Amino acid sequence: MGSYLYCLLPPDGPLPTGLLGLDDVPVERCRAGALDCWISEAAAPPEATLERVRRHNAVVEAALAAGVTPLPLRFGQWVPTVPAIEPSLRPREKAYLDTLQRIAGAVEFGVRVLDPALAPVPEDAVAGAGSGTAYMQALAAHVHAENAVQARGREIAAELRVVVGSMVREERIEALPSRHGLVSIAHLVERAGEAEYRACVENVRREHAELRFLLTGPWPPYSFAP
Amino acid sequence: MAEPLRPEDELSLVELVNRVLDKGVVVTGEVMISVAGVDLVFLGVDLLLSSVETLRERHARQLPPRGT
Numbered sequence: 092m093g094s095y096l097y098c099l100l101p102p103d104g105p106l107p108t109g110l111l112g113l114d115d116v117p118v119e120r121c122r123a124g125a126l127d128c129w130i131s132e133a134a135a136p137p138e139a140t141l142e143r144v145r146r147h148n149a150v151v152e153a154a155l156a157a158g159v160t161p162l163p164l165r166f167g168q169w170v171p172t173v174p175a176i177e178p179s180l181r182p183r184e185k186a187y188l189d190t191l192q193r194i195a196g197a198v199e200f201g202v203r204v205l206d207p208a209l210a211p212v213p214e215d216a217v218a219g220a221g222s223g224t225a226y227m228q229a230l231a232a233h234v235h236a237e238n239a240v241q242a243r244g245r246e247i248a249a250e251l252r253v254v255v256g257s258m259v260r261e262e263r264i265e266a267l268p269s270r271h272g273l274v275s276i277a278h279l280v281e282r283a284g285e286a287e288y289r290a291c292v293e294n295v296r297r298e299h300a301e302l303r304f305l306l307t308g309p310w311p312p313y314s315f316a317p
Numbered sequence: 318m319a320e321p322l323r324p325e326d327e328l329s330l331v332e333l334v335n336r337v338l339d340k341g342v343v344v345t346g347e348v349m350i351s352v353a354g355v356d357l358v359f360l361g362v363d364l365l366l367s368s369v370e371t372l373r374e375r376h377a378r379q380l381p382p383r384g385t
Contacts, residue, residue, distance in 0.1 A: 099342065141330075144337045165341035179344045187342065201332050307332040313340035 094176060095133035096168040097150040098161035098311070099126050101191050105157035112150050113143050123177040124184050126191075129154060129161070130176070136169040151311045160194045160282075162187060163311045186317040194279060194315055197260055200308030202276040202292060204247050207303065209240065209271050241266050244274025247295075247302070251276065255291045258284040263314045273302070277314035285309060 095113055100120075104127050107118035112131035121128045129150060137143055147166050154161035170176050180187065248264045255278065263277040280288045289306065296304040 096344065139338060141334075144334055148333055148337050163336075163341040165339070165343050166337045168343065168345050170345055183344075201336075305328055307329055310332070310336060313336040316340060316342040 092132050092173075093134055093136075093169055093171045094121070094130040094173050095137065096164050096170070096176065097129040097131075097147060098154050098163045099128055099180070099187050099191065100154060100159055100161050101188075101195075102127055104159045105154065107150070107153060110150060110153050111146075113137055113146050118150055118153075121173060121176060123180050126180060126184065126187060128176055128180070130173075133169060136167055139166060148311070155198065155309075155311050160191075160197055161311055162191050162194065162316060163313045165313075165316075183317065190315065190317045193261070194312045196282055197279045197312065198282050198285070198309035199312040199314055200278045200280050200288060200292075200306065201310065201314075202251065202278065203267060203305040204244065204273040204276070205267070205269075205271040205303040205305065206243075206273050206301070207271055208301065209273070210236070240273060244272075247299070248274050248276050251292065251295050254295050255280075255288060258288050258291070261315060271303075279312055279315055280309070282309070 095116075097112065097118065102122065102125060104120070106120050107129050110118040112118040113133065114137070116131040116133065118129050118131045121130050131150075144166055151161055151163045170179055244266065245264065248262070252259065252262060258280055259278045260281070261279040265275045267273060267275045278288070292304060292306050296302075
C-alpha cells in the first residue's frame with residue numbers, strides 16, 4: 092500500500108491521534124531518518140479536488156495546532172510503499188531539518204496588494220503590432236509597464252517590511268500576475284506576535300487608501316519550504 | 318444548492334489553493350495535478366478584487382454578511 096505525505100516534523104513530535112486525512116483515512120506518524128512525517132495510506136496518487144486540498148491543509152494545520160510548526164509538503168506527494176519514504180527525503184534531509192529550525196515557533200501570513208486603478212499591461216498591442224518597428228515599440232512598452240508594476244510592488248513590500256520590522260523573520264516576495272496585482276508577500280511571523288503584526292499591516296493599509304491589501308493567515312509556512 | 322461563498326471565504330479559498338497546490342516541499346518529483354471537475358480552475362486573484370470591494374461596501378453600510 093502506498094503512502095500520502097502531508098508534512099515533516101522534528102523527531103518525536105506530536106502524534107496525529109484520531110486525525111483523518113484524505114478520503115477519511117487515518118493519519119499516522121512515521122519516522123523517516125531524522126524526521127517525522129505525517130502520512131496516510133493511499134493506493135495511488137490522489138486527484139486534486141477542493142475537498143482533498145482542504146483536508147491536506149487541515150492535517151498540516153492540526154500539526155501546527157499541536158504546538159510544533161510543521162514543514163508542509165505540497166499536495167500530491169505520494170510514495171508507493173512506506174519504506175520508500177526515507178530514501179525520498181534523504182537527499183535533502185539536512186535542508187529540511189535546517190528549515191524546521193528556522194520556522195520553529197512561527198506561522199505564515201500572506202499579503203496581496205492590488206491596485207484597482209492599474210492600467211492593463213498592453214499585451215494585445217504586442218501581438219497585434221504589424222511592422223517590425225511597431226512590434227519592437229509595443230514590446231518595449233509592455234516590458235516597461237511590467238517593470239513599473241513590479242517596482243511599485245517592491246516599494247510597497249519594502250515599506251511594509253520596515254513597519255513590521257523584527258516581527259518578521261523572513262519574507263518571500265513574488266509578482267502578482269493579474270490585471271490589478273502589484274505584489275504577493277509571504278511573511279514568516281512569530282506566533283506570539285500575530286495581533287501586533289495585523290495592526291502593523293492595517294497601519295500601512297490606511298496609508299494607501301488607493302490600494303487593496305488582502306491579509307490572510309496564520310498559515311502553516313508553505314511559502315518557506317526549501 | 319450550496320451556499321454562496323462570502324468574500325472573506327473566497328479570499329481564504331484562493332490563498333489555500335495557491336499554497337497547497339503551488340508551495341510546500343516536493344519530495345517525490347513535480348506532481349502533475351489532475352483536477353477532478355472544474356472547481357479549482359475558476360480561482361483567480363482578479364476574482365478577489367470584486368469580492369473585496371463587496372466586503373468593503375458591506376462594512377461601510379454595516380450590512381450583515383450573506384447567509385445570516
